[in-house]
Amino acid sequence: MRYLNTYIEIKNRLSECGLKATHQRIVIYExxxxxxxxxxxENIYESIKPNNPSISLATVYKTLDTFVSAHLIHKVFSDDGIVRYDAYTHPHSHIYCINTKEIIDFEDENLNRLIQGYLKRKKIKNLKIKDIQLQILAEKVNIKEKVSIK
Amino acid sequence: MRYLNTYIEIKNRLSECGLKATHQRIVIYExxxxxxxxxxxENIYESIKPNNPSISLATVYKTLDTFVSAHLIHKVFSDDGIVRYDAYTHPHSHIYCINTKEIIDFEDENLNRLIQGYLKRKKIKNLKIKDIQLQILAEKVNIKEKVSIK
DNA sequence: TTCCTAAATGATAATTATTATTAACTAATA
DNA sequence: TATTAGTTAATAATAATTATCATTTAGGAA
Structure with a gap:
């Protein structure tokens, strides 16, 4: 499922998860x-602060943790010792730009199928695979331009 | 290159990197x-403490950081907000066991070639790919047994 | 609409993880 | 052996996250 778009969708999903649909939660999710x-x-806290000065940093931490537990969002793997978050829960991979420190979403159904097929043919015992993500470590050639994938 | 094995190898690699081969560095690397x-x-600090009570936690942090900068070791991607390390710098992937919290090395040259070939045929602009790792999210079926990959 | 209460929040303290500081130590070169 | 730039230990400081608790509130029942 892609990330939720509207206030109603978010509200509904929170209720489905047995969670109260508070203003703070809606704002943080959006x-x-x-x-x-x-x-x-911290990034999210700084971002919502101008329009929501009373939402505390502790609330942001607590709310994100609640969302992760409810599978509304995911944590992103990183190696810098700081937890990062992703509302886009549909299976996808990430491109880690070494020089710009960006983490860019990358999605390719064909490649997913290729890897999944390959791993199914491999004899892996005592393991149930849930998800496969690629970690593509790369460098942006021109820092000012966007990365383009076709 | 696989991880270094002997005192001499470690000593030599440190010198090659312009680093002094101190006892602390050898112990931490080993x-x-x-x-x-x-x-x-913290894990490493606790591990070396019995035989090296005078090596401080700050030294362990500093030394690991130095090793990463010198490409002697790598940081491992994780989503728990704590930095983890890997001496095995040869390109490989990781299996993240959701239920046991283990991170298991996984290596498959054929799969690597498959993915690299696929991505080369894909039109990716403004990006220079350095390394590709799989993040396999899985569950151990029998927690007491080992995972086996053939 | 009102009442009720379990869940949620804000403020802040506490904890955990990591980095900075600085005096003292030492690896390795001359 | 002497020298010194690099390294370390101890500890303070900082950064990231979680715990505590009084207060607030979403939403269900009446």
């Missing part, structure tokens, strides 16, 4: 859903 | 090289 740069809790 | 479970700095 902020993350609009962010494609896999922000930290 | 500890990591023997660990296949991608330990944290």
């Amino acid at each position: 902020c993350l859903a609009k962010s494609f740069n896999h922000p930290t809790a | 500890c990591l090289a023997k660990s296949f479970n991608h330990p944290t700095a």
